[in-house]
Amino acid sequence: MSEALLAARAAGTDTTVPAGSGARQFWRRLRTQHAALVAAAVVALLVLVALAAPLLTALEGQDPTTYHPSLVDSARGGVPVGPLGGASADHWLGVEPQTGRDLFARLVYGARVSLGVALAATVVQVAIGITLGVAAALGKRWVDQLLSRFTDIIVAMPLMIMSLALLAIVPSSFPRPVLVALVIGLIGWGNIARIVRAQTLTLKELDHVSAARLSGWGTWSIARRELLPGIAAPVITYAALLVPSNITVEAALSFLGVGVKPPTPSWGQMLTAADVWYQAAPQYLLLPAGALFITVLALTVLGDGVRTALDPRAASRLRVGTGRRRESKAAGGGTA
Amino acid sequence: MNGFTGFVLRRAVGAAVTLLAISVIVYIVFYATPGNVAQITCGPRCSPEQVHQVARQLNLDDPLFVRYGHFLQGLVAGQDYSTGTSVQHCSAPCLGLSYQSDQQVTQLIWAKLPVSLSLVAGAMVLWLILGVGTGVLSAWRRGRFSERVLTGITLAGTATPVFVIGLVLMIVVCGELRLLPFPQYVALTDDPEQWAWNLLLPWLSLALIEAAAFARLTRASMLETLAEDHIRTFRAYGVGERSVVGRHALRGAFAPVIALNANNVGSAVGGAVLTETLFGLPGIGQELVHAVNVVDLPVVVGMVLVIGFFVVLANAVADVLYAVADRRVVLT
Secondary structure: OHHHHHHHHOOOOOOOOOOOOOHHHHHHHHOOOOHHHHOOOOOOOHHHHHOHHHHHHHHHHOOOOOOOOHEHHHHHHEEEEEHHHHHOOOOOOOOOOOOEEEEHHHHHHHHHHHHHHHHHOOOOOOOOHHHHHHHHOOOOOHHHHHHHHHHHHHHHHHHHHHHHHHHHHHHOOOOOHEEEEHHHHHHHHHHHHHHHHHHHHHHHHHHHHHHHHHHHOOOOHHHHHHHHHHHHHHHHHHHHHHHHHHHHHHHHHHHHOOOOOOOOOHHHHHHOOOHHHOOOOOOHHHHHHHHHHHHHHHHHHHHHHHHHHHHHHHHHHHEEEEOOOOHHHHHHHHHH | HHHHHHHHHHHHHHHHHHHHHHHHHHHHHHHHHOOOOHHHHHHOOOHHHHHHOOOOOOOOOOHHHHHHHHHHHHHHHHHHHHHEOOOEEEEEOOEEOOOOOOHHHHHHHHHHHHHHHHHHHHHHHHHHHHHHHHHHHHHOOOOOOOHHHHHHHHHHHHHHOOOHHHHHHHHHHHHHHOOOOOOOOOOOOOHHHHHHHHHHHHHHHHHHHHHHHHHHHHHHHHHHHHHHHHHHHHHHHHHHHHHHHHHHHHHHHHHHHHHHHHHHHHHHHHHHHHHHHOOOOOOOOHHHHHHHHHOHHHHHHHHHHHHHHHHHHHHHHHHHHHHHHOOOOOOO
């Protein structure tokens, strides 16, 4: 909410809301936020790099998994040979200590894992959250009670701890990145479900929904045609902030050695051994750390921008006090 | 006051029910796994007979709800375990025995708890001071250059994973500048001074990340409160700006901060696992990572439940504090 205020103040977006289609209005509001635009450009570049990883490494003539024992000095414990951590025309960013694997290749393939896992996890979280949230809001009282209590429990369990623990019991034959995405997705949907339930409860009372119900529409059609458009904005807002948080969780799990496992490269996993090598090959630490930082920062700024663009009233609400203290509690809980 | 006592009681009962539900879910998820628990425990090279023997030892032949009943019984009343020749009594609250070392999970956790509590409690003090302080400062300096700098720093803070900031801190402070030795845990009861010095970097790493979230929230809710009518009244009466921001607006921002702090206990525990692993602190987090790597299910389940207990407790306490801090909250 804080950035929303800042951006709205700078751009004056909260003064008048011009009429127009939802999507066009959204783009117009997003365009006025310079920070969000820069962030969007960075995110687009990262996605491009992730998609084009095979192409980029082919251009370099390397791949992320081949060992190059000749490029590390085994007498000195596996320090890369040559200045700058072994950076050369063949290995643009140098090589990994001990194994001699190409760092550039591992970095760009790591982007694939990071973004892919985070996006897939977000899709799972959103799908479960919408389904259970709408079901709770439209269902009978006991259904709502059951689902809401279940959501409370899911929210109460720390995401990191649960995914860490769950990753212990799944057979290792399962493809690891898919597994990590599934685990994060299956645990982290609680807040989305809460938001969707609250929004659906509000929408349910509106005239157009009542009209649809009185015309004899089924629950399913009402949910799909009348409610989904209404819950899209808050869901997109929250999902935009889930992506960077999921990236951090994946990196953390891989850092702990239970997430994506070698030889598949991942930024978090690259950092596991990096502290030992910071003097001999500083880029081995700085590259994955920097990549993580920039990715999460860009996605967070973009998420804030999306929120401002979708809900400019959140910004103006901060100015004209309406005494909605309970809401700020809900918002605080939501972003935590 | 009667209504308040009732509220606290209802909240306590609610927390207990939540904990019970968590234990059921966790037990089902971990012990009714598709993969054979005995096979996982025994390792990939075990013969079918060995697997069968392990399964009998772990009572895996009983139906799931019977085993959960045993588990619950151990938790409430304690339990006896026969480990080959001798019988080991595991007194309540008993979370079972480690598959790896036959040690009681409760004792294992009990031994590691002081480290994790030291880490999280110290970090919490730091992140509340840093976070709320930064938030108040940037609400006060709204629109000025210093506020933009603070906002930028907090944004960077929210975008940095705790293990990245920890790594950088450790390398710069311990490796390059040699201001501190690499952290090694010293118990508070052994040497309080060494305890604090060795935990300084882990505290900072964990606190800096969490503080960013608090700074953002404090700033937002301070601005919200500052826009309210009673603040305008204070100003109209000529109350000084420092008093308006520092006392009256801060009081309004207090309740959301409590709520966020409870919510953040969960994420802070996750951060503590990373911090412990990074700095080599022998706490619950490090033990959990180890247990996960060797698939020591009783330890994993026990740790998850203990952590869940603390998180639920924190949330219940926060709800009560919230009601005390903000009398407008409707007690339900």
